[in-house]
Amino acid sequence: MNLIENLKWRYAAKAYTDIKVAEEKVDQILEAINLSASSCGLQSYRVFVVSNPEIQKKLGADSYNRQIESCSHLLVFAAFNDMTSTYIDDYMAMTEKQRGLDAGTLSGFRNGLHAYFGAIDAEQKAIWASKQAYIALGTALIAAAELKVDATPIEGFNASTIDEVLGLKEKGLHSTVILALGYRDSDKDYMAATKKVRLPIDEMITKIY
Numbered sequence: 462m463n464l465i466e467n468l469k470w471r472y473a474a475k476a477y478t479d480i481k482v483a484e485e486k487v488d489q490i491l492e493a494i495n496l497s498a499s500s501c502g503l504q505s506y507r508v509f510v511v512s513n514p515e516i517q518k519k520l521g522a523d524s525y526n527r528q529i530e531s532c533s534h535l536l537v538f539a540a541f542n543d544m545t546s547t548y549i550d551d552y553m554a555m556t557e558k559q560r561g562l563d564a565g566t567l568s569g570f571r572n573g574l575h576a577y578f579g580a581i582d583a584e585q586k587a588i589w590a591s592k593q594a595y596i597a598l599g600t601a602l603i604a605a606a607e608l609k610v611d612a613t614p615i616e617g618f619n620a621s622t623i624d625e626v627l628g629l630k631e632k633g634l635h636s637t638v639i640l641a642l643g644y645r646d647s648d649k650d651y652m653a654a655t656k657k658v659r660l661p662i663d664e665m666i667t668k669i670y
């Protein structure tokens with residue numbers, strides 16, 4: 462199966478060449494992100510794509526992950542700080558429009574969302590939004606592998622630096638996780654030839670039929 466072969470091929474690259482990933486491939490990865498599942502379908506995060514050496518240098522200034530500045534494209538997954546009633550209403554209206562439904566058809570669902578998000582606090586909302594961003598990260602990793610684009614998921618970054626450089630706070634967002642894209646530099650990357658380590662599958666998976 463090609464998918465499994467491609468997932469065996471991928472690894473979290475530590476060093477990148479200066480070869481740029483074609484925009485068409487980046488766009489496919491971004492479309493895969495947009496097609497990711499999300500809780501209640503609300504897509505409670507935004508993705509910033511940075512391919513600019515000066516900005517990447519600023520974003521990675523206080524991180525040990527050199528991939529931030531050496532990669533071709535850096536994806537910043539920025540989760541919502543809040544889930545507002547206005548956003549829910551606009552999203553429901555968009556859903557009705559895209560599905561050709563009369564306005565108000567989804568009012569039951571909309572009211573349920575208002576009740577749910579009205580009952581949880583700001584921290585819970587931010588954590589919930591971050592979880593959705595991680596699902597998109599997983600989708601992006603698979604899409605990149607399918608396109609034979611190397612990728613590194615990165616949590617080792619200074620969130621306040623990234624939030625400030627990209628002005629995320631003003632946008633009601635906070636950086637949760639980032640993803641470097643590019644092409645592995647096998648000569649400089651000690652991990653490139655290192656065997657992938659995984660648990661025996663039976664230890665991880667329990668089938669209950």
Ligand SMILES: Cc1cc2nc3c(=O)[nH]c(=O)nc-3n(C[C@H](O)[C@H](O)[C@H](O)COP(=O)(O)O)c2cc1C
Pocket residue numbers: 471472473474475526613614615616617618638657658
């Ligand atoms: C959420 C997340 C955060 C990670 N953060 C980093 C990181 O900051 N730097 C890094 O080099 N690798 C990072 N990794 C890569 C993991 O170390 C790597 O996925 C793991 O060791 C399994 O190896 P593989 O992905 O190469 O198969 C991260 C992975 C995930 C999923």
